[in-house]
Amino acid sequence: MSKCLVTGAAGFIGSHLVDALIARGHTVVGVDNLKLGRRDNNAKALATGQFKFYEADVNDLAAMRRALEAEGGDGAYEMAWHLAANSDIRAGVTNPDVDLRDTFMTTFNLLKVMKDFSIKRIAFASTSAIYGEHPARLSEDIGPLFPISNYGAMKLASEAIISTALQTILTRAWIFRFPNVVGSRSTHGAIYDFVQKLKRNKAELEVLGDGTQEKPYFHVADLVEAMLYIVDTAAEHLAFYNIGTSDSLTTVRYMADAVVKRVSPGAKINYTGGSRGWIGDVPRFQYSVEKLKRLGWSPRLTSNEAVDRSVNEVATEQGL
Numbered sequence: 067m068s069k070c071l072v073t074g075a076a077g078f079i080g081s082h083l084v085d086a087l088i089a090r091g092h093t094v095v096g097v098d099n100l101k102l103g104r105r106d107n108n109a110k111a112l113a114t115g116q117f118k119f120y121e122a123d124v125n126d127l128a129a130m131r132r133a134l135e136a137e138g139g140d141g142a143y144e145m146a147w148h149l150a151a152n153s154d155i156r157a158g159v160t161n162p163d164v165d166l167r168d169t170f171m172t173t174f175n176l177l178k179v180m181k182d183f184s185i186k187r188i189a190f191a192s193t194s195a196i197y198g199e200h201p202a203r204l205s206e207d208i209g210p211l212f213p214i215s216n217y218g219a220m221k222l223a224s225e226a227i228i229s230t231a232l233q234t235i236l237t238r239a240w241i242f243r244f245p246n247v248v249g250s251r252s253t254h255g256a257i258y259d260f261v262q263k264l265k266r267n268k269a270e271l272e273v274l275g276d277g278t279q280e281k282p283y284f285h286v287a288d289l290v291e292a293m294l295y296i297v298d299t300a301a302e303h304l305a306f307y308n309i310g311t312s313d314s315l316t317t318v319r320y321m322a323d324a325v326v327k328r329v330s331p332g333a334k335i336n337y338t339g340g341s342r343g344w345i346g347d348v349p350r351f352q353y354s355v356e357k358l359k360r361l362g363w364s365p366r367l368t369s370n371e372a373v374d375r376s377v378n379e380v381a382t383e384q385g386l
């Protein structure tokens with residue numbers, strides 16, 4: 067079975083992807099600088115013997131080359147799954163260097179390493195944040211694209227450089243635009259934050275904004291299945307797909323209520339007010355996943371179902 071490289075392998079989504087690739091019989095070489103990821107997330111994968119982990123920064127070309135050389139060298143890798151990025155959008159608003167380095171330069175530098183090791187296929191974790199704030203339902207052909215966060219801008223730039231690399235070093239690229247992803251092993255996000263806050267103070271939960279922010283949430287199990295389906299099925303040279311739910315949305319208020327009910331019933335929820343959680347946050351959007359449906363894949367869970375399941379998973383992981 068073939069060997070894949072996964073960047074961001076110790077992160078939330080990356081670790082689930084690693085497990086799914088291993089279950090399909092692949093050997094996986096995972097790289098993560100553990101800035102946000104956790105070693106624990108790869109415990110199951112390490113136990114299989116089909117996974118090798120390297121603590122390295124994707125921007126450290128020498129470390130990346132050493133790791134890839136040690137695991138087979140030039141020609142040994144079928145493809146790269148690029149998930150390493152700054153996933154803390156708020157951190158990138160305060161300090162744009164974070165997104166330049168971890169969200170864009172990781173893509174730019176990974177492509178250099180891929181060239182050296184003749185890895186000609188890339189699957190890339192992009193985001194709904196590339197679309198910016200659009201009143202219309204977000205479909206893949208909507209434009210012009212003007213992101214409102216450094217994170218969204220650097221993901222859009224990453225898509226652009228991958229497109230360009232198809233002219234020279236790559237033969238195939240799959241770009242997935244995720245909405246908000248939820249589930250076990252989360253390293254960030256509203257559910258994770260709410261659970262952490264209630265762990266610290268059982269009596270009160272502070273929620274940014276007025277709770278009316280409303281978006282599609284998507285379970286990580288569905289997400290990984292969709293990513294694999296797209297790579298198996300899409301015929302395009304440059305395949306770009308929204309992954310998510312189209313018809314269901316969840317409000318922040320629903321999420322806060324669900325976390326309080328599960329973790330600390332009776333806790334008082336204090337909304338900080340304002341229609342936007344923080345600068346760079348797109349408070350409301352609806353997704354189109356018609357393109358993915360036409361390819362033959364539909365999600366199982368609605369947005370609220372994904373949230374309910376994740377609240378329980380995250381709380382249980384936190385020993386609650």
Ligand SMILES: NC(=O)c1ccc[n+]([C@@H]2O[C@H](COP(=O)([O-])OP(=O)(O)OC[C@H]3O[C@@H](n4cnc5c(N)ncnc54)[C@H](O)[C@@H]3O)[C@@H](O)[C@H]2O)c1
Pocket residue numbers: 073074075076077078079080097098099100101102103104122123124125148149150151152153154167168172191192193194243244245246247248252253254
């Ligand atoms: N979770 C979501 O809702 C969501 C939505 C849209 C897109 N995405 C994208 O999906 C991917 C995975 O996100 P996630 O939610 O699992 O976040 P995550 O933070 O859990 O995973 C990202 C991983 O990349 C690692 N990393 C960051 N910079 C690195 C670097 N320079 N070198 C090596 N490793 C580095 C982090 O330590 C982390 O483990 C990211 O590219 C993210 O932008 C996530």
